[in-house]
Amino acid sequence: MSINSAMLAGVSGLVANSSALAAISDNIANVNTVAYKRNQVNFANVVTAQSVKGKYSAGGVQGITRQFVSQQGLIQSSGSSTDLAISGDGFFVVAQKGAGLTASDARSFTRQGSFSVDAEGYLVNDSNLYLQGWPRQADGTYNVNPSDLNNMQSINVKNLGAAVAPTTRTTVNANLNAAGVISAAEATYNGTTVASMADYADDPSTGTRPDFVIELNLVDSQGGARKVNMAFLKADSPTGNTWHAEIYAVPASDVDVAGRPGQIAAGQVMFNADGSIDLTNTTLFGAAGATPEIVLDASGGAQPKWSDGLGIDAQTVSLNLDKITQYAQTSTVNSIGQNGAGVGNIVAIEVSENGIVSAIYDNSQIREVAKIGIATFPNPDGLTQVSGNAYRTTLAAGEMTIKEAGVGGAGQISPSSLEASTVDLSAEFTGLIQTQKAYSASSKIITTADQMLEELINIKR
Structure with a gap:
């Protein structure tokens, strides 16, 4: 009968508004939850088929939960x-x-x-x-x-372990004194015999003392520091633009070579009349015009190589010598720039906008981990x-x-x-009041229907 349907409609109103209250409570409780997406209970009426004309049976209401997952919160x-x-x-x-x-x-x-x-x-x-x-x-x-x-x-x-970056390139900015006096030892100098500058570095009582030395500190594959010197001896040439040069390891035992102890390269470095270096005719790295680089095979490999006792990988170091000049000023090193870094430990984590997660090391190395x-x-x-x-x-x-x-x-x-969460507290509090009033009204429906049924029962008395 219609009174029963009204009571059931009131019950459905209580249930639906209870669900709405639960959703609002969840939203308010999570107002500070990171990236929380608000929920909302919407109401839809339930229609009961009217079998007798002129009579109405209440269907009630049902609550439908809606998520707003796609709503963007404030960054x-x-x-x-x-x-x-x-x-x-x-x-x-x-x-x-x-x-x-x-x-x-x-x-x-x-x-x-x-x-x-x-x-x-x-x-x-x-x-x-x-x-x-x-x-x-x-x-x-x-x-x-x-x-x-x-x-x-x-x-x-x-x-991830520690990070090591071996040296692969070095830039040398230096000047060789064009007005320097030619050493007396230059007359007997021979870079491939005991008169070499590499021999002098290994034992000052032998070999030829260089006029100028540039020290290069390289990092090997295990993060160790290795010293390699570039030594220069002014040559007695008609133009005065030629220097004898050698590259050798210090100590010599770091490198195994077939020639002089520790000697990696030997030849001549040429300069133009304007004081700039002439790499086209320089023979320090083999034939004239050869690529300026230090090439050492791995320990256990072919000579020249890192000594077997070191157990380190092969290494090629590109040398940028374009800024070596020959002017009538005191021989000096202006700057040496090189890459490479010794053993480093993780000090920070960085994430890029495209999702690359990288570990930052205290030796300035950056290692990508994942995307x-x-x-x-x-x-x-x-x-x-x-x-x-x-x-x-x-x-x-x-x-x-x-x-x-x-x-x-x-x-x-x-x-x-x-x-941030997508919860708007002002809207939730407004909804809270509306839900409370709607719940009270639904309970009033049940009370009224109960009173009407009681009147019906009392007719019989």
């Missing part, structure tokens, strides 16, 4: 370099454990980017979810697959919510695609930033 600056926000569409891929991930382990998706480094070196957010990314391959690339989550691993930024993938869905509002401010895939959400940050519609990563 706010953070003081941590591992705090991340997504500016645009997409989600971070996360897992519930770090090491030993298998295909059967569940992955979820979140925009809560409050990541920090845990004791084992993994990037973990406040909900204890581990950030996933494509690990850097040995060739420096990333195996990016748009649909295979198994290519991604929990990103670890500590178990963060961004998961996108055709209908993110259709995802199902799970604990930890995360989501799981559903049919309603559509097919997932993993993209590189900023590519194909995926959002860019904002490092040192966090996404």
Whole structure:
């Protein structure tokens, strides 16, 4: 009968408004939760078929929960370099454990980017979810697959070991004195015999003393410091623009060579009439015009090589000698610039806008670790919510695609930033009042229907 349907409609109103209150309570409680997406309960009427003309049966109301997952929260600056926000569409891929991930382990998706480094070196957010990314391959690339989550691993930024960068290039800025006096020993100098400058460096009682020495400090493949000298002796030439030159290791035992102890190269360095170096006719590196470089094979390799006892890799050092001049001024070294760095340890973590996670070392080296993938869905509002401010895939959400940050519609990563919740407190408090009034009104329906039924029962008395 109609009175019963009215009572049931009141009950449905209580249930629907209870759901609305629960959603509002969740929103208010999570107003400060990073990247929280507000929920809302919308109401839809339920219509009961009217079988008797002129009579009406109430159907009531039902609550329909709607998620606003696709709504972008405000991006706010953070003081941590591992705090991340997504500016645009997409989600971070996360897992519930770090090491030993298998295909059967569940992955979820979140925009809560409050990541920090845990004791084992993994990037973990406040909900204890581990950030996933494509690990850097040995060739420096990333195996990016748009649909295979198994290519991604929990990103670890500590178990990388120390970083070493051997020297590969050196720039020398120096001047050789064009007015220098030719040494008496120049007349007997021979770079391939005991009269060499390399011999003098090994034992000052032998060999030929150079007029000028430039010291180069190289870093080897193990991060060790190796000294290599470039020695010059002014030659007795008609133009006065020729110098004898040698390159040798100090101590000589660092290098195994077939010629003089520690000697890597020997020849002549030529200068033009304007004082600039003439590399075209310089023979220090072999034939005239040869590439200026130091080439040493690995320990155990072919001579010239690093000594076997050192156990280090082959090394080629390019020498930029364009700034070596010959002017009538005191021989001097103006500057020496070179790359390479000894053993360094991780001091910071950096994430770029395109998702590259890099480790920063105290020797100024930067090592790429992984690339963060961004998961996108055709209908993110259709995802199902799970604990930890995360989501799981559903049919309603559509097919997932993993993209590189900023590519194909995926959002860019904002490092040192966090996404705020999308909760508007003023709107929630207004909804709270409306829900309270609607709940009271629904309860009044039940009270009124009960009174009418009581009147009906009293007719019989």
